[in-house]
Amino acid sequence: MTRKREATKPSKSRAKRRRRMPQKKGGDAGRRALSGAKKIDGMEICERLAHLLTETSVVIYAARAKGDYGATFVSDNIRRVTGYSPRSFLRESSFWFDRIHPDDRRNALKEIRHVFESGYHEYEYRFKRKDGTYIWVHDEMRLVCDKKGKPLEIVGYWKDVTKRRRMEEEVQKRTGRILEFMESATEGFVLMDSEFNILHVNKHIQDTYGWTIEAARSVNILDFSGDLWESGRYEKYLKVLETGKPQIFEDVIVPLNDDERHLTVVAFRVGRDIGMIVQDITEQKKTAKRLTESEERLRSIYESIPAGIIFHDADGVVLLANATACEILDMDEDEVLDKKISELMVEIIDEKGTVIPGEENPLFTTLSSAIPVRNIIVGIAHQDPYRKRWLLLSTQPILDSVTNKLDEVLVTFTDFTEQKQIEEALLESEERYRHLYENSPIGIGLSTLDGKVIAANRSMLDITGYDLDEFRKINIAETYVDITDRKRLLETLDRDGRVLNYPLRLRRKDGTVYEAILHISRINIGGKDCYHTICQLAS
Numbered sequence: 001m002t003r004k005r006e007a008t009k010p011s012k013s014r015a016k017r018r019r020r021m022p023q024k025k026g027g028d029a030g031r032r033a034l035s036g037a038k039k040i041d042g043m044e045i046c047e048r049l050a051h052l053l054t055e056t057s058v059v060i061y062a063a064r065a066k067g068d069y070g071a072t073f074v075s076d077n078i079r080r081v082t083g084y085s086p087r088s089f090l091r092e093s094s095f096w097f098d099r100i101h102p103d104d105r106r107n108a109l110k111e112i113r114h115v116f117e118s119g120y121h122e123y124e125y126r127f128k129r130k131d132g133t134y135i136w137v138h139d140e141m142r143l144v145c146d147k148k149g150k151p152l153e154i155v156g157y158w159k160d161v162t163k164r165r166r167m168e169e170e171v172q173k174r175t176g177r178i179l180e181f182m183e184s185a186t187e188g189f190v191l192m193d194s195e196f197n198i199l200h201v202n203k204h205i206q207d208t209y210g211w212t213i214e215a216a217r218s219v220n221i222l223d224f225s226g227d228l229w230e231s232g233r234y235e236k237y238l239k240v241l242e243t244g245k246p247q248i249f250e251d252v253i254v255p256l257n258d259d260e261r262h263l264t265v266v267a268f269r270v271g272r273d274i275g276m277i278v279q280d281i282t283e284q285k286k287t288a289k290r291l292t293e294s295e296e297r298l299r300s301i302y303e304s305i306p307a308g309i310i311f312h313d314a315d316g317v318v319l320l321a322n323a324t325a326c327e328i329l330d331m332d333e334d335e336v337l338d339k340k341i342s343e344l345m346v347e348i349i350d351e352k353g354t355v356i357p358g359e360e361n362p363l364f365t366t367l368s369s370a371i372p373v374r375n376i377i378v379g380i381a382h383q384d385p386y387r388k389r390w391l392l393l394s395t396q397p398i399l400d401s402v403t404n405k406l407d408e409v410l411v412t413f414t415d416f417t418e419q420k421q422i423e424e425a426l427l428e429s430e431e432r433y434r435h436l437y438e439n440s441p442i443g444i445g446l447s448t449l450d451g452k453v454i455a456a457n458r459s460m461l462d463i464t465g466y467d468l469d470e471f472r473k474i475n476i477a478e479t480y481v482d483i484t485d486r487k488r489l490l491e492t493l494d495r496d497g498r499v500l501n502y503p504l505r506l507r508r509k510d511g512t513v514y515e516a517i518l519h520i521s522r523i524n525i526g527g528k529d530c531y532h533t534i535c536q537l538a539s
Contacts (some may be wrong), residue, residue: 056077057077057081057159057160058077058157058158058159059074059075059077059078059081059157059158059159060073060074060075060155060156060157061073061074061075061078061089061155061156061157061158062153062154062155063096063153063154063155063156064093064153064154065116065143065144065151065152065153065154066151067093068093068094068097069096069097069112069154070089070092070093070094070095070096071089071090071093071095071096072090072153073086073090074086074089074090078158081135081158081160082127082129082130082135083129083130083131084129084130097109099127099128100125100126100127100128101125101126101127101128101134103126104125104126107123107125108123108125111123111125111139112141112154115141115142115143115154116143116151119142119143119145120141120142120143121140121141122138122139122140122141123139124136124137124138124139124161124165125137125139135160135162136160136161136162136164136165137158137159137160137161138158138159138160138161139156139157139158140156140157140159141154141155141156142154142155142156174271177372180374187204187277187278187279187306187307187412188201188202188204188205188208188276188277188278188279188280189201189202189204189205189275189276189277189278190202190205190221190275190276190278191270191273191274191275192221192273192274192275192276193272193273193274194241194272194273194274195220196220196221196222196237196274197217197219197220197221198216198217198219198220198221199217199273200213200216200217201213201216205278208280221276222234227253233249233252236249236267237267237274240267240268240269240274241269241272241274243269244268244269244398244400244401244407244408245319245408246266246267246268246269246311246319246320246408246410247266247267247268248264248265248266248267248320248322249263249264249265249266249267250264251263251264251281251285252264252265260282261280261282262280262281262282262284262285263278263279263280263281263282264278264279264281265277265278265279266309266322268311268398268408268410269398269401269407270398271399271401272401277309277412306324306414307324307412307413307414308321308322308324308325308327308328308329308391308411308412308413308414308415309321309322309324309325309410309411309412310322310325310336310341310410310411310412311408311409311410311411312340312341312408312409312411313407313408313409314367314405314406314407314408314409315340316340316341316342316363316367317338317339317340317341318336318337318338318339318340318341318344319337319408320337321333321336321337325413328389328391328413328414328415329344329345329380329389330387330389331344341363341411342363342364345363345380346381347380347381348361348362348363348378348379348380348381349378349379349380349381350378350379351377351379353379355381356378362376362378362393362395363395363411365395366395366396366397366409367406367409370397370399370406371397372394372395372396372397373393373394373395374394375392375393375394376392376393376394377390377391377392377393377416377420378390378391378393379391379420388417389415389417390415390416390417390419390420391413391414391415391416392413392414392416393411393412393413394411394412394413395409395410395411395412396409396410396412397409398410418526418527418528419448419528421526422454422525422526422528422530423454423455425525425526437457438457438458439458440457440459441459442459442534442535442536443456443457443459443460443461443462443463443464443533443534443535443536444456444457444459444460444532444533444534444535445457445460445532445533445535446525446530446531446532446533447476447530447531447533448528448530448531449522449529449530449531450475451475451476451477452472452475452476453468453471453472453474453476454472454530455468456468456471460533460535463508463514463516463535463537464479464506464508464509465508465509465510465512466509470509479506479507479508480504480505480506480507481505481506481507481513482505485504485505489502489504489518489520493520493522493531497521497522498519498520498521498522499518499519499520500519501517501519502517502518502519502520503515503516503517503518503538504516504517504518514537514538515537515538516535516536516537516538517535517536517537517538518533518534518535518536519533519534520532520533520534
């Protein structure tokens with residue numbers, strides 16, 4: 001045993017030599033150097049990831065998968081988005097939830113629960129920044145589970161979508177203004193998307209053709225005409241969408257209600273969509289079929305459109321004017337086209353006869369600000385008082401779909417002269433009996449069949465709380481406490497021509513309700529039917 005130990009024991013000289021031997025490359029020192037290089041590279045990778053998370057516009061987060069879903073990690077760029085540091089979110093578990101808009105909190109909790117059903121969910125809500133303002137946040141999340149499917153945490157990202165949400169709201173507002181204009185028109189209006197699917201039809205179309213909004217929205221306008229491509233109308237519709245220049249189609253044949261309808265159509269661009277002004281000329285066409293199919297006959301059909309229509313560009317130069325517009329303006333077509341709208345309607349007056357200054361002129365309002373004008377009554381002054389014209393006028397801006405700047409303006413108007421003459425005749429007749437009329441202890445008024453006030457005596461104004469100008473600007477239907485009472489009253493008037501001792505609950509200008517007894521009869525003044533009303537307070 002002793003010899004074995006001695007045999008295995010190295011000599012002093014061998015041990016010394018071994019200690020002096022140089023280290024080979026790749027030994028412990030090499031391994032230490034390599035290990036240090038990896039650590040340095042790892043730090044660089046971490047720093048790079050941190051830099052990317054800081055610079056991106058998307059905020060990365062992790063949150064608990066239970067309780068109040070408090071954050072466990074938030075990337076540092078949360079400062080730029082919300083003004084708060086990541087520590088604010090981590091220090092207080094309810095920090096995120098407490099700063100959701102009060103109107104969105106309940107829904108936010110409901111939305112989060114969806115991630116437990118599908119493992120993925122996204123939704124949007126308003127979040128209060130440190131400066132007190134709210135931003136819209138798009139929140140997209142995924143559920144992280146262990147091998148047994150038990151939820152561990154929620155990971156996701158935030159993105160500030162405030163600009164996009166504001167743009168969507170603006171689009172909705174513009175769409176609302178377009179629909180409002182369509183509903184106020186006395187002609188048929190149709191709004192379609194760029195593929196000619198109907199988006200909306202106004203009340204005139206619904207009443208004329210017995211359509212509902214739901215039925216209309218299931219229709220593509222291209223399905224109505226068999227000669228759409230042969231006639232070249234399809235290419236012209238596309239041209240309207242491309243250039244924004246309106247097109248007139250004087251005889252469009254469409255099958256409606258198991259019958260063919262002949263329509264005159266004005267097509268024009270509305271943003272990225274296409275709009276149409278529709279005039280049903282079926283009856284005129286049936287008459288024209290018995291006569292010569294001459295150009296003059298076709299023109300007479302077009303001229304039968306009861307509303308004046310003018311399109312002018314952003315400089316106010318008239319591009320298009322229909323025959324009714326020329327007739328109302330008492331001008332020939334060549335006097336209208338290529339002229340500035342300001343030259344056609346030189347002096348505009350209000351209902352009191354006062355000249356409307358340039359900055360308040362409804363024609364220039366739309367040109368300068370792209371704001372539409374709805375159903376206002378204006379007069380076109382003339383040296384010859386018998387040639388003065390009163391118009392019920394509306395304007396609608398047409399914006400370029402690319403630049404969103406004013407491209408053209410659509411002006412529609414009807415001749416309101418006869419109605420104004422009726423009013424003036426009433427005022428002249430009223431002068432003879434003014435003393436009796438004004439000092440009557442009961443309210444006396446005169447209105448059109450659609451509820452617009454023409455005249456009212458002092459007692460009627462005292463009862464309602466309006467002055468005459470205010471009363472003329474509202475519709476009588478607005479004074480009814482229960483609008484169904486108005487419907488029943490009109491049904492009785494249509495049936496009997498008058499009502500006597502009719503009790504109603506009405507509302508004054510200040511909102512107070514009063515009990516009234518009405519005596520209403522249908523009379524004709526100047527060839528126009530009106531309602532003559534006597535109003536007494538119920539005792």
